[in-house]
Amino acid sequence: MEEVKTYKYVNNLWDEQKAKSLGEDEIALLLYRSNILGADLRITNYGGGNTSCKVNMVDPLTGEDVEVMWIKGSGGDIGTLKKSGLAALYLERLHNLERVYKGIQQEDEMVELFNHCIFDLASKAPSIDTPLHAFLPFKHIDHLHPDAAIAIAAAKDGKEITQQLFEGTIGWVDWQRPGFDLGLQLRACLEENPGIRGIMLGSHGLFTWGDTAYACYVNSLDVIERCAAYLEQNYGKKGPVFGGQKNDSLDQAGRESQAVKLMPVLRGFCSSERHMIGHFTDDVRVLEFINSNDLERLAPLGTSCPDHFLRTKIQPLVLNLDRSENLDDSAALTAKLEPLFTAYRAMYTAYYEQCKHADSPAIRDQNPVIVLYPGVGLFSFAKDKQTARVAAEFYMNAINVMKGAEAISAYTALPRQEAFDIEYWLLEEAKLQRMPKPKALSGKIAFVTGSGGGIGKAIARKMVQEGAVIVLTDVNTERLAGCELEFVSEFGRDSVISVAMDVKDEQQILQALQRTLLAFGGIDIVVNNAGLSISKSIEEHSQADWDLLFDVLVKGQFLVTQATVPILKQQGVGGDIINIVSKNALVSGPNNAGYGSAKGAQLHLSRLCAAELGPFKIRVNVVNPDAVISDSNIWAGGWAEGRAKAYGIRVEELPAYYAKRTLLNEVILPEDIANACFSFVGGLLSKSTGNVLNVDGGVAMAFVR
Structure with a gap:
């Protein structure tokens, strides 16, 4: 068992049991080494650096053993590297490229020739760093960008400091853009300094190596540790860091x-x-x-x-x-x-x-x-x-x-x-x-109320699928937390934040917007979706019912709009407000006095805002759903029973009843409402405001005109 080494300035993440489980699979060990190197940002940054190994494999064309170099492919990240992100190339063919190399003016052409050296046709495209690894003879090589090493590499006296600090065991190659010639220079440096354990690239980074994955890993950590310790010893010797403090920080x-x-x-x-x-x-x-x-x-x-x-x-x-x-x-x-x-x-x-x-x-x-x-x-x-x-x-x-x-x-x-x-x-x-063409909502920030489930969740998912980042808000903290976990798993941590928020509470709205600004910088799309429903006859309706409906639906839409409009104006790039209203804003029906009135108020408030905000390129549009039952809070709390009673049917008959009364005979799903919202913000309707889009399967009584 290898000796476990400890360090002060980097983390030794090598797990001997994990390594043993990989056996003698050098490619698996390369991936393991790469991932643990990339897990420490003091060693290398996201997407930075490169790692490789050279292994003997059977040539599928000749059946003979050939040496193959496996190296991080173009655009990859060693911290998350998988085998599919590696490029595999015949090493001998890479060396043979030297025969056709005519000098530094041919650098870009050489990259195309890398494709003629590919061993595994399913592997990743080779990167510009390929020859830097190919012309060094070691089985395992790390090219890293540790801050401590680059600090020496970027110092005016970096070459002399490197020589003194490592007593000649680390070579030096002056700055040059990566390419074929730099690979030849690394080989020449090694030939001129036999026995060195690595090479410092001026202003750029560090090359280290070893005969095994572990030896390479430890060599990298040793060199970085010594660089970091040297810097630590010298902080303050020339005077205060960065010339001392000029300004105080705010709390x-x-x-x-x-x-x-x-x-x-x-x-x-x-x-x-x-x-x-x-x-x-x-x-x-x-x-x-x-x-x-x-x-x-x-x-x-x-x-x-x-x-x-x-x-x-x-x-x-x-x-x-x-x-x-x-x-x-x-x-x-x-x-x-x-x-x-x-x-x-x-x-x-x-x-x-x-x-x-x-x-x-x-x-x-x-x-x-x-x-x-x-x-x-x-x-x-x-x-x-x-x-x-x-x-x-x-x-x-x-x-x-x-x-x-x-x-x-x-x-x-x-x-x-x-x-x-x-x-x-x-x-x-x-x-x-x-690179893939940007999605329709790339660079956009969407703020969706009531997005812990149902329609709001479907709208939020559609926005993220189309490239936006999303702010999930809901008064139901349990649903909200579950939705956030789902979105993080599906879209990644950088695509979503969640904030518990009651649309009736102005302070909670402001706090949610502060979180949004700190996380993403602004807002482009506001979807007022939070809602509830109460289905009672006019005689059964209480003032508390009436107040709650108007507080959540009307006042909530008003407060969120009022709070987000200044942000949209400050950005000066326009924006979209979409209000999820209802067919009931246009249609009179039984047992619906409070809900229908609130929805009517939402609709007219939308028209008023469209008229006021148009000069600022802020579009305000309405989507009118009807009978969206799937995963919706609106059907809880007696609403389904109330609607079934009004129509003289059983609750379980509601979906079919609603579908049959439409012109298209369709059940309306949350995804249908999400698609309608996207139609307003996806770019094709950028000159449309003050509109109402019914998504109800076709209810003639709800036709706007």
Whole structure:
């Protein structure tokens, strides 16, 4: 049994029993090693780094033993890597590519030739890092992006520090964009320094290796541990971290309050080209950096590691706002932020124009990804929540790198031309072009009331399926918790949050919206779906019944709309409000005085809001369901019995009764209402407001005209 090693700055997650259960399956051990490396963000970031192993396998064409390299494929993440995410290539064929390689000007062409080396045709497309592993002779190789190692790699004196710290056992290769030539340089470094245990790539990361998966893993941890310990020993020797503190942080409540006020305005600016989802963090590492004297010097330099840079853009936007100012006046806040965004876009355009090549792709979104607000925190904006969250994590990695590099020497970022050549690399552009087309609601944030079950849950599911992130709200906390667990399992943690909320309670609504803004940055779609029903004759109706119906249905719709409209206005990108009303808003029937009246009020309130909010590109539309029985709370509490009594039938006969009275003779399901809601927000009806869409199977009495 291998000796269990313990570390201070990284986690040793190797489980000998788990490893033994994998036997001598080197590919399984590669996946195991990769996953536990990726589980520690101090070792490598999401999607960053690469791992490989070389194994002998039987060639299906010749029946002979051949050496095959299994390596993380293009676009993968080692922390979640599965066999389907590996590329498998004939090692000899990869080596033979050297015969046709004509120099660094041919780098992009070489990537196409990797396809001629594929061993397993079902494996993932090879990544640009493939030759970096192929030309090193070791069975197992890790290429990682640990903050502690990159801090040394990005230091002005990084090469000398590496030599001294590791006493010549770690080689050094200057910064170069990944590709075939860099693979040859790694091999040359090894040949010039036989016996080394790894190689530091300037500004980029770390290569380590071993003859077994475990030896490789431990070697990686050992090197990272020594780097981290060295940084720890040097913090403060040159002076205070980041030049000392310039600003104090607000307390947590103050930071969150400022973030809530800023988020929709920032999101509006960052969504000038396409809708973006936001993320906010006030992590202590972020606060240390943004409150420092060195912020103004270091922030414009940008990041050093290519992976950090690709996620966070050339540099962040720093908000030079007075934190004591009142941010409640959104118009004044917008006026203050506009010149900052104008200047950032001008900077980015100038960067593009100065660095572009004749064949460079067209300029991309000119808005920042990372926004820093001293004393408050970091905001990030991207196409979806996961990308926004990961961008913030990558910038924290960059902060760690800057902190370490400054402690031992001086931080050096990628030269702007090098950064541009990565950002607008034709291979990166090709990768972007291969990505699936965004879904109709990508970048959108939906807020659905009464979404713990029934119609609301179906609407929420449809929104997420079409690319939105969702805020589930319900007064029934048990149903809400179950719905959230289901959605997280189906769509992932980044797609959903839930907030217990009573639509009759203004304070609960405001608290739910604060949670929404901190989680996602704004709102695009509001669905007023929360409801209940009471079926009694006019004589049996009590004032309490009447008040409850109007409080939940009418007042609830009013309060939620009133609270969300300012957010929609602050973003300045329009939005949708959909009110789930009822056929009963248009049709008179027995035992329905309170419910029908409340639904009529909901319908007219919708018309009034459509008329008022149209100038702000906020569309207000109505969906009128009827007889949606499946999983609906509306049929609890005596409503079904009341309706059955009114029609002179038994409760179990209601579904068939409702279907037969429709022109289409159809049972209406929650999914039908969800599809109707999507028709309003999916893009095809973007010029439609004040409309009523009946989803009732065809009830002639409910025709609007």
